[in-house]
Amino acid sequence: MSWLAWIQRAVFLLVLIGLVSAASKAVERWQAETSVLKTEAQRLRSDAAAEPDPLVSAALARDAERRESSLPSLANVRWERVSLAGLLYACGLVPPGCVLHCCLKALAVSCTLRRAIAAQLLGHAGKYIPGKAMVVFLRVGAILPQSGTSVVEAAAGSGANESGPPQRDTGRPLGRATSSVFFETLVMMGVGAAVAGVLLWQSPLPTWVRGCAAAMAGLSLIPVCPPILRRILAFIAARRKLASSPDGGIASTTITWSLLGQCWLLSLVSWVLIGLSFAMLITAIPSFAPLPSATQIVTVATAAISLGMVLGFVSLLPGGAGVREYVTLLVLAPLIGQTHALLAVIAARLMFILVEAVLASLSAAYLRHLRYLQPISHG
Numbered sequence: 033m034s035w036l037a038w039i040q041r042a043v044f045l046l047v048l049i050g051l052v053s054a055a056s057k058a059v060e061r062w063q064a065e066t067s068v069l070k071t072e073a074q075r076l077r078s079d080a081a082a083e084p085d086p087l088v089s090a091a092l093a094r095d096a097e098r099r100e101s102s103l104p105s106l107a108n109v110r111w112e113r114v115s116l117a118g119l120l121y122a123c124g125l126v127p128p129g130c131v132l133h134c135c136l137k138a139l140a141v142s143c144t145l146r147r148a149i150a151a152q153l154l155g156h157a158g159k160y161i162p163g164k165a166m167v168v169f170l171r172v173g174a175i176l177p178q179s180g181t182s183v184v185e186a187a188a189g190s191g192a193n194e195s196g197p198p199q200r201d202t203g204r205p206l207g208r209a210t211s212s213v214f215f216e217t218l219v220m221m222g223v224g225a226a227v228a229g230v231l232l233w234q235s236p237l238p239t240w241v242r243g244c245a246a247a248m249a250g251l252s253l254i255p256v257c258p259p260i261l262r263r264i265l266a267f268i269a270a271r272r273k274l275a276s277s278p279d280g281g282i283a284s285t286t287i288t289w290s291l292l293g294q295c296w297l298l299s300l301v302s303w304v305l306i307g308l309s310f311a312m313l314i315t316a317i318p319s320f321a322p323l324p325s326a327t328q329i330v331t332v333a334t335a336a337i338s339l340g341m342v343l344g345f346v347s348l349l350p351g352g353a354g355v356r357e358y359v360t361l362l363v364l365a366p367l368i369g370q371t372h373a374l375l376a377v378i379a380a381r382l383m384f385i386l387v388e389a390v391l392a393s394l395s396a397a398y399l400r401h402l403r404y405l406q407p408i409s410h411g
Contacts, residue, residue, distance in 0.1 A: 072096075113316035114383070117309045121387050124305030127298040128152050128220055134295055135212040136175065138286050141205050143175050147402065150395040151175045152216070156388040168213050174399050175209045211265045217345075218255060218264065219292070223299035224342045225252035227307075231335035237366065245339075256296070258287045306341075307334025313383060314368065314376045324367060336363035337380065357381060 073096045080092035129149030136143045143151075151174035158166030229249025233242050254260060265287070311333035315323065323329060337360055344356035357377045364373040 108318040110316040113312050114379075117312040117316060118383055118387050120305050120309035120312060121384060122391060124302045124309060125153060125156070125388070125391060127302040127305075128216055131219060131295040131298045132171070132175075132212055132216040134291060134298075135215040136209065138288075138291050139208040139212055141175065141208050141212060143209075147175065147399070150398050153388075153391040153395040154399065155213075155392075157392040159388075160385075168210060171213045172206065172209045174395075175212075176205060214265060215261070215287070216295075218261065219295050220299045220302065221342050221345055222252045222256040223296055224303055224338045225249065227300070227303045228335045228339035228342065231331050232339070232363070235332055235335060235363070235367075237363070245335075256292060258289055258292055261292070262287045303334065303338055307337060310334070310337040310376070310380055313379055314364075314372070317372065317375050317379060319368065319372050321369060321372075328367065332364060332367045336360045339363060340377075 076092050076096035080089045080096065083089040083092060126149060129152035130145065132152050133143065133145045133148035136148055151171045154174050155167045155171040158168075158170045226249045229245040229247070229252065232245035233249075235242065237245075255264060308330060311326075311330040314329055314333055340356040340358075340360035340363070343359050347355040360377045360380070361370070361373050364376065367373075368376070
């Protein structure tokens with residue numbers, strides 16, 4: 033077993049221990065607060081029944097109902113907010129597909145915007161397989177045509193079936209398509225790290241944590257600078273033997289500052305939507321204590337989920353299992369309490385998996401539809 037695999041196992045074990053410890057403390061607090069609220073609600077209802085004044089009795093009964101409604105349970109969840117959170121997260125997964133399309137276009141790989149978005153969404157199904165290689169396999173397989181004709185002919189047929197004139201593809205599209213997938217991932221993670229770093233600087237966390245966050249925000253911009261990004265993509269292509277030229281088929285005029293700026297903004301929109309989705313989910317879950325202002329929730333929620341997802345990706349564990357939850361919990365708990373934060377990260381994981389599964393299924397159906405139409409275009 034390689035040293036990297038041992039490091040991954042050690043990280044997973046440490047995170048699991050920390051997550052179990054935090055969950056245990058949160059459960060104990062949850063049980064204690066639940067017991068207190070139930071006792072208070074029962075007392076208020078008894079007082080309301082014994083109160084001769086109907087106005088005072090009604091006020092006591094309403095106070096008892098407010099305490100009971102703050103108990104976390106499926107009956108008390110605001111499901112309309114959960115639905116809106118799911119919709120926001122689904123929308124947040126679309127801009128990365130646009131980033132992928134921009135890079136494919138820059139690298140002269142024939143692929144329409146709809147196919148690129150479908151390929152991006154389909155790739156989420158591979159995040160939960162060890163090694164994450166399945167993500168690349170699914171996305172590249174969806175980008176490039178699946179037919180018995182040549183790559184150029186089939187790509188042209190695929191383009192004709194969707195919209196707009198087909199683009200001419202030259203060279204080895206496999207290497208450039210793979211480079212595009214890695215490009216989107218690097219930009220998305222770089223922007224996510226920058227977002228987390230900037231927002232955490234305004235959080236109530238300790239100074240040293242905010243300082244590290246600010247440093248992370250600055251360092252995250254280095255890998256996505258065009259000269260460095262070109263070298264990273266060329267290195268990946270060379271390692272995977274996907275390029276037919278020493279530079280990985282990526283010319284110095286391909287990955288430009290203009291392309292990076294456009295993709296950076298698209299990725300920023302994605303992180304904002306994901307942050308809003310997580311914030312909406314937090315407010316959908318009943319809380320023992322009053323929640324902070326909406327601005328504070330959105331800011332910290334976006335920072336927490338961004339940092340959690342980025343570090344979960346860096347861990348190389350399937351779906352960032354454990355790492356995402358633990359990091360998100362650490363950032364979120366000081367704002368809304370450990371119990372509410374634990375419920376939020378668990379709910380977020382379940383909602384994200386459900387949304388990703390639905391979108392991946394729809395994308396697979398769309399891509400199968402395109403492959404069914406391809407022979408017609410050559411008839």
